[in-house]
Amino acid sequence: MNRVEVNKDNICLNRIEEKCINCGTCLKTCKSINNFDNDCINCGQCILTCPTGALTPKYDYKEVLNYIHDTEHTVVVFTAPAVRVAIGDAFGFEPGSFLEGKLVSALKVIGFDYVFDTTFGADLTIMEEANELITRVKNKDLPMFTSCCPSWVLYVQKYHQGIIKNLSTCKSPIAMQGAMIKSYFADMYEIPKEKIISVSLTPCISKKYERSLYPDTDFVITTSELILMIQELGIDFKNLKDKEYDKLLGKGSGGGLIFGVSGGVMESILRTAYYMLNKEKAPKDFYEFKAIRGEKNIKDAVVDMGEFYLKIAVVNKVSTINENFDKLLDYDFIEVMACPGGCIGGGGQPLVSIKDLSDIRGSRINSMYQSDASLKVKESYMNPEIRDAYDCYINKRNIELHTDHSKK
Ligand code: SF4
Ligand code: SF4
Numbered sequence: 001m002n003r004v005e006v007n008k009d010n011i012c013l014n015r016i017e018e019k020c021i022n023c024g025t026c027l028k029t030c031k032s033i034n035n036f037d038n039d040c041i042n043c044g045q046c047i048l049t050c051p052t053g054a055l056t057p058k059y060d061y062k063e064v065l066n067y068i069h070d071t072e073h074t075v076v077v078f079t080a081p082a083v084r085v086a087i088g089d090a091f092g093f094e095p096g097s098f099l100e101g102k103l104v105s106a107l108k109v110i111g112f113d114y115v116f117d118t119t120f121g122a123d124l125t126i127m128e129e130a131n132e133l134i135t136r137v138k139n140k141d142l143p144m145f146t147s148c149c150p151s152w153v154l155y156v157q158k159y160h161q162g163i164i165k166n167l168s169t170c171k172s173p174i175a176m177q178g179a180m181i182k183s184y185f186a187d188m189y190e191i192p193k194e195k196i197i198s199v200s201l202t203p204c205i206s207k208k209y210e211r212s213l214y215p216d217t218d219f220v221i222t223t224s225e226l227i228l229m230i231q232e233l234g235i236d237f238k239n240l241k242d243k244e245y246d247k248l249l250g251k252g253s254g255g256g257l258i259f260g261v262s263g264g265v266m267e268s269i270l271r272t273a274y275y276m277l278n279k280e281k282a283p284k285d286f287y288e289f290k291a292i293r294g295e296k297n298i299k300d301a302v303v304d305m306g307e308f309y310l311k312i313a314v315v316n317k318v319s320t321i322n323e324n325f326d327k328l329l330d331y332d333f334i335e336v337m338a339c340p341g342g343c344i345g346g347g348g349q350p351l352v353s354i355k356d357l358s359d360i361r362g363s364r365i366n367s368m369y370q371s372d373a374s375l376k377v378k379e380s381y382m383n384p385e386i387r388d389a390y391d392c393y394i395n396k397r398n399i400e401l402h403t404d405h406s407k408k
Contacts, residue, residue: 004030004046012042012205019054033319041151043338044205044347057205057348061225067197068111075197077107078116078177081260082203082343083223085364089350090227091237096363098371101242109235117245119252121177122259123380128401129170130273142332146265148172150210151338155318169402174200176401178216184393203346213408222348253383254372261365262316262342263292266335271379278306295341
């Protein structure tokens with residue numbers, strides 16, 4: 001076998017046989033990410049390096065369009081952080097251009113009834129995970145690994161079952177936001193939940209698999225699928241006027257935004273955990289955490305959290321795990337993202353010149369951090385929509401924001 005295997009029933013990945021020249025690049029890419037021959041964890045990196053465009057995400061966007069065109073359903077879309085810094089690649093913008101306003105505008109023109117930001121779901125994850133981290137430290141139940149990347153979770157379930165208990169029990173931002181749309185949003189807007197179609201727009205094909213585990217999200221479409229929608233509907237993306245997200249589950253904090261880059265989940269959880277422990281804003285270096293930014297395979301630091309010191313590590317690319325597995329268990333808190341650079345480098349992002357991939361990821365990373373630096377609200381606990389959601393809903397209801405990874 002010279003190429004990655006793509007079964008017909010694969011819900012994330014597709015191969016157009018007529019375009020395949022059997023070059024073997026996809027298998028080489030897979031081995032460099034996954035370490036385990038031909039055992040797919042759905043990261044989709046092979047799509048980005050296939051020279052002929054034979055590999056694509058499994059497309060779901062046509063079904064989404066059918067729901068948009070019927071009048072029976074309220075169709076709600078929520079956009080992952082990394083989409084806004086990559087979509088411009090398909091429309092002649094400089095790599096890394098931050099196009100949040102045009103993205104929202106395009107989704108409204110397509111006909112989505114509500115456009116929300118998954119940075120809200122990321123803020124929820126941060127609140128829950130910061131809390132979990134503090135509890136685990138107090139109970140000496142460490143290390144804790146992040147769990148928002150479904151390819152990483154699948155990797156643990158396949159190859160490292162011994163640490164399933166060390167994965168954070170938090171659902172991913174998308175799974176949390178899906179749950180909130182089918183409960184909080186449905187109740188507040190008085191829409192029966194069976195009439196709501198929730199669509200997650202992501203840079204990630206693995207989220208299509210995750211959706212099958214958490215069906216509050218009805219569809220997952222990738223950045224590359226949105227580009228096809230825009231092109232097929234003849235929308236002039238370049239000249240769209242900026243629009244803002246709808247309220248309630250709308251915009252998240254800077255911490256929620258940097259979830260899209262390697263090190264971002266760690267940085268934002270530490271900002272909030274510090275506040276929870278000390279009842280004051282974290283020191284300045286929590287807002288420009290140089291030691292855990294960028295694309296090094298392992299980034300680490302010892303962090304003064306006030307009450308205790310925390311040994312942290314950020315793992316860039318899942319292949320880094322096996323080479324360093326025992327060493328990693330000595331840390332207290334570890335972030336792992338399957339894709340190089342984190343979700344900004346996900347397999348559902350637009351195709352770009354293969355030789356420029358690394359530079360383009362760098363531009364997207366810079367763009368995300370610049371935007372975080374420019375935002376007034378950089379911490380999840382300061383997001384007013386998150387405060388409202390806890391005060392008037394989450395604290396009073398039984399919303400499932402956590403999961404048991406050993407049962408999935
Ligand atoms: S990289 Fe693309 S063209 Fe090459 S073997 Fe894989 S699917 Fe076929
Ligand atoms: S790093 Fe992000 S884009 Fe890549 S598989 Fe994980 S969640 Fe998906």
